[in-house]
Amino acid sequence: MKKTTLYLTLILVISFTNQIYSQTDxxxxxxxxxxxxxxxxxxxxxxxxxxxxxxxxxxxxxxxxxxxxxxxxxxxxxxxxxxxxxxxxxxxxxxxxxxxxxxxxxxxxxxxxxxxxxxxxxxxxxxxxxxxxxxxxxxxxxxxxxxxxxxxxxxxxxxxxxxxxxxxxxxxxxxxxxxxxxxxxxxxxxxxxxxxxxxxxxxxxxxxxxxxxxxxxxxxxxxxxxxxxxxxxxxxxxxxxxxxxxxxxxxxxxxxxxxxxxxxxxxxxxxxxxxENNAIQKNISISPNPATSYIYLNNLSSVEPYTLLNLQGQIIQESSLQPNQNLNIEHLNPGLYFLKTNLQTLKFIKK
The missing domain is CATH 2.120.10.30 (TolB, C-terminal domain)
Structure with missing residues (x-):
């Protein structure tokens, strides 16, 4: 029953996101x-x-x-x-x-x-x-x-x-x-x-x-x-x-x-x-959290540069994320990490 609820939640999130952002010829x-x-x-x-x-x-x-x-x-x-x-x-x-x-x-x-x-x-x-x-x-x-x-x-x-x-x-x-x-x-x-x-x-x-x-x-x-x-x-x-x-x-x-x-x-x-950017994206959050293979940013409305750091403050990687894009974290060791963007710094746990 829990798995079914989780799947339905994910479908609703994806559907809602697709309604907000679209690009067409x-x-x-x-x-x-x-x-x-x-x-x-x-x-x-x-x-x-x-x-x-x-x-x-x-x-x-x-x-x-x-x-x-x-x-x-x-x-x-x-x-x-x-x-x-x-x-x-x-x-x-x-x-x-x-x-x-x-x-x-x-x-x-x-x-x-x-x-x-x-x-x-x-x-x-x-x-x-x-x-x-x-x-x-x-x-x-x-x-x-x-x-x-x-x-x-x-x-x-x-x-x-x-x-x-x-x-x-x-x-x-x-x-x-x-x-x-x-x-x-x-x-x-x-x-x-x-x-x-x-x-x-x-x-x-x-x-x-x-x-x-x-x-x-x-x-x-x-x-x-x-x-x-x-x-x-x-x-x-x-x-x-x-x-x-x-x-x-x-x-x-x-x-x-x-x-x-x-x-x-x-x-x-x-x-x-x-x-204004900060007004749009003040509710940005990471899902899923904790995570095993990937994470993504909820409510991200434009391309956002990021820096991934470990608990010691060492830079793991730097790149940019687009709305609805998954960030692969399979290569990370289990532990606490920080995702720093221009908008805010978020933390997540890699299982």
Missing amino acids: FVTGLSSPVGILLDENELYIVENEAGKISKIDITQESPTPVDVVSGLSGPARLAKYGNELYISDFVGDKIYKIDLTESSPSLTTVLSELQGPDGIAIYNNELYFTQVYDGTLSKIDLTSETPTIVEVDNNLTGPKDIFVYENYLYISEYNGDRISRFNLTRTDAVHDNVITNLESCTGIYVKNDNLFITLRNLNKISKANISGTNPVANDFLLNINDGVGIAINNDGTEMYISSYADNKIIKYTDANLGI
Whole structure:
């Protein structure tokens, strides 16, 4: 009877875990997707090689992309302002806009003769945009009929995506391997570094003080809490091939990622996606405990580095654990051990 109860408990735990975390190929067959923008239930997708913008309805189980506008040279990112969708055309050195209320929107040129425009974002009626080739962040007044480009910062290194969050504009500097930010409330402000040593940082998104970053060449997404000083980026999702753009829904349970090389949109579902790491994982525990062959961490929601130590404090091994991953301990001698993570230190007994 005890064995049956134990088996049923394990099944319930596994089922519950699978409902919280899932990663699927949501849309395939795209043409080198880059930037993505989620507006309510519509996900707008930049298809770079096809030179077009498409969209899907995320409420559908198997959504089919619908073309919104074409005729672009090599589009990169998107920003929405009222009923207008702004598009940076990296190859064409232009920024366009379209009216989303039109059944067949046409491209209207907003700016031309730029130097590789990439990231775009809107703050207080102003459109901010990066130019990769001259390393600048600039802006224009969207309420002006003849907007003039105002240079905000000219000391960036390969600036790509940008994201506005709580009066700060965050910038991914691809060639600088860093995330910097600019205080939008100060006219004399210059950018300061937020996180460094981020190889090939490309797409960025901030949700509830959590900064998500696609590290394109490393095929992963990192996550850092930016509410305090000296934030540290930790691995969040692995095996994201050539990830570029990120979008998260309003309640912070679904993340969408564009995979340029694989021509698809990945959907990652996590009930705790937009909540600060320590709040999510404060109830982490080890099961089974005591254990003979393996252990795993309950309530782990992202990739977590760990150090395994014996009772004398000697390091046995160091690596990382993914959610629902078992850690083999068959090689350990019987005794008390400690599993140290960035979140807390746990103890377990090897039988």
